[in-house]
Amino acid sequence: MFSTESSRRARRSSSSAVDASSLRSQLLRRATRARSSNLSDVVDAADELAIAALTAAELIHSALGSDEAHRAKRLAYVERFLSAIPIEDYDPDVARRHAQPLDAARRAGRPRGTHDLIIAATALARNRTVLTRGKTGFTDLPGVDIRIV
Numbered sequence: 001m002f003s004t005e006s007s008r009r010a011r012r013s014s015s016s017a018v019d020a021s022s023l024r025s026q027l028l029r030r031a032t033r034a035r036s037s038n039l040s041d042v043v044d045a046a047d048e049l050a051i052a053a054l055t056a057a058e059l060i061h062s063a064l065g066s067d068e069a070h071r072a073k074r075l076a077y078v079e080r081f082l083s084a085i086p087i088e089d090y091d092p093d094v095a096r097r098h099a100q101p102l103d104a105a106r107r108a109g110r111p112r113g114t115h116d117l118i119i120a121a122t123a124l125a126r127n128r129t130v131l132t133r134g135k136t137g138f139t140d141l142p143g144v145d146i147r148i149v
Contacts, residue, residue, distance in 0.1 A: 049086075050087065050128070051085060052088050053122075054090065054115055054119065055087075056082055060082075063077075088122050088126055090122070091125075094121050094122050094125040094126075096125070098121035100124065100141075101141040102117055105141070112137055116138060120138055123144060123145070124144060128145075129145040129147050130146045130147070131149045132148060132149065134148070
């Protein structure tokens with residue numbers, strides 16, 4: 001997920017992105033709880049959020065993988081979430097930036113997950129910061145700003 005924090009905007013113009021695994025687990029847990037169907041439970045009002053198109057696919061895939069008792073509710077929640085947040089496309093600018101973290105990971109001899117590299121490329125192309133629960137997939141990628149949430 002990507003966001004621009006209002007306090008950060010005062011210091012410099014940048015945006016942020018949240019990786020799919022942290023967002024996916026939060027969204028799907030909350031979607032299952034009757035009292036937590038508000039998107040404001042997930043999204044802070046001070047953030048201007050966006051997600052990579054890949055993250056949208058991962059969210060839908062996770063909801064589809066839910067057990068029969070929770071699938072419909074989780075899919076509906078994810079669809080509401082996706083309708084409320086901008087989705088950053090994988091376009092030629094992202095593709096050009098994708099080559100940079102791919103090359104950095106190869107040169108460092110430290111393979112990264114394909115999805116993490118696409119999220120990093122999207123953040124680079126859109127001048128955003130990756131918001132994540134764990135930084136391992138994004139650590140030491142040149143130019144990729146991360147924030148642990």
